[in-house]
């Protein structure tokens with residue numbers, strides 16, 4: 337990875353996101369009650385604090401590679417500053433279909449690809465299209481807070497089994513998941529490799545889940561945004577490899593993680609046959625379309641980005657091992673080796689309040705981690721560190737965590 341372009345992401349926004357207690361007109365109850373993502377809370381708490389190594393978000397500290405940025409500049413210079421199609425420009429949709437086939441996924445026709453303005457937008461599109469108030473949605477936890485927050489926007493009930501650490505790896509108890517997937521369930525959201533744990537689903541597990549969901553008419557929303565960041569090599573198994581074009585399976589993907597494009601806001605959906613045009617029409621009223629010059633950059637990322645993707649996987653694997661070895665040697669810390677993704681999700685023995693610990697680490701140690709509680713109550717007592725950064729910053733961050741814990745302890 338080209339680290340000459342290294343930079344620390346700029347923090348913007350107001351330091352405090354506390355809501356005012358004076359009377360204000362209220363949003364509808366489900367929206368008014370939304371809890372802020374505690375990842376954002378911690379990042380915002382660092383606005384104005386000098387010298388903080390921010391490892392709270394899931395993004396690298398290196399800017400997007402130049403060959404991708406160049407494609408966007410060329411497109412801008414060509415005048416690509418207009419609205420585009422609701423489901424994306426045809427060459428990008430074709431490039432995505434071709435890319436997925438190249439990865440060895442079952443071949444998907446272009447009419448099943450819908451380009452979105454990020455993975456987050458893709459998840460919102462799927463949930464908006466499929467969920468109604470009162471629907472039951474299942475998501476294994478700990479999980480990225482948005483996987484609970486997004487379906488909750490539709491007034492659904494989100495529940496789910498807990499992942500567990502088995503021999504140092506996060507695992508899903510398949511029987512527990514199947515028991516949660518009753519005929520009353522509308523959707524299961526499965527993110528593997530998962531944020532924050534790095535857990536993975538095997539092909540055999542996916543087969544069992546798909547058969548069960550077929551039987552009960554349950555939608556599978558597969559969040560595949562980390563499918564290239566797999567440390568045993570290759571690409572993660574996807575439900576797309578198993579599903580027919582008629583199955584109730586939607587896969588979400590994004591340019592953010594594999595091509596270091598978090599700020600560009602570009603992603604895509606692969607949907608069953610017939611749903612693409614419906615989502616395209618719906619997108620007119622949601623986002624209308626992704627920017628044309630960003631989509632041009634996406635085409636080049638897919639076409640020329642393979643050496644870059646493979647490079648970052650190698651780099652992240654080394655970073656994962658470095659953090660696991662170094663922090664794993666600190667008394668009281670247990671640091672599982674993630675199978676994929678970009679995070680170390682580690683337990684801090686004796687920590688009862690991960691949010692307070694995260695705040696203290698920002699203000700007293702100069703290091704920003706996401707508190708485990710952000711990922712559900714199962715995550716309390718854990719911290720998430722994004723290791724997609726250069727070695728020097730990682731060493732400094734680990735040193736600061738070690739010194740803080742040795743001096744102050746976990747609470």
Ligand SMILES: Cc1ncc(COP(=O)(O)O)c(C=O)c1O
Pocket residue numbers: 394454455456457480527530531559561589590591592598602603
């Ligand atoms: C599990 C998961 N899904 C989806 C996303 C969305 O990524 P983006 O909206 O940047 O495409 C993220 C980002 O952190 C994620 O962790």
